Amino acid sequence: MTTASFTTHSTPVGDMLLVFADDRLVALDMLDGPEDAAIERIALRLRTAPVHDPEPAAALSAQLDEYFAGMRREFDVDLDWGDVGGFTREALEAVRRIPYGETASYGEVAALAGRPRAHRAVGTACARSPFSLVVPAHRVVRSDGSLGEYGGHPEMKRALLDLERAAGV
Secondary structure (H helix, E strand, O other): OOOOEEEEEEEEEEEEEEEEOOOOEEEEEEEOOOOHHHHHHHHHHOOOOOOOOOOOOEEEEEHHHHOOOOOOOOOOOOOOOOOOOHHHHHHHHHHHOOOOOOOOEEEHHHHHHHOOHHHHHHHHHHHHOOOEEOHHHHHEOOOOEEEEOOOOOHHHHHHHHHHHHHOOO
């Protein structure tokens, strides 16, 4: 049986829910609603209820603080890809290759993933990513350079891109 734990971590763009199972990140969600609802949704996916325990997430919490302080460009955490397969995983793996402080269009990510015509599928993969920020979907933009929705929070996407550009200078 999988042992799952969660904690909430405050960041300059809002609270983030960090969920670990067997020492791997299962979910990093930017909370835009009640924590209980997010935990319940993840518990259904895991088929077990995560317990509150900040210890498994301590290293990632420190890395998040470093990221928001402009001192970290990538995250060192094992990801649990168990619920992410097929083209979604291929697209998210391609998103991970977008350099810090830069952006790529949905079409460019589709090409990186080996399917140049799958730009809409890239958008779906980014929207469904369980690894917000760690897999930097905020770096994926529309072909005209506009931001897009980012889960209904384009202001958050703008803040993350501005942070990376300022820290990269």
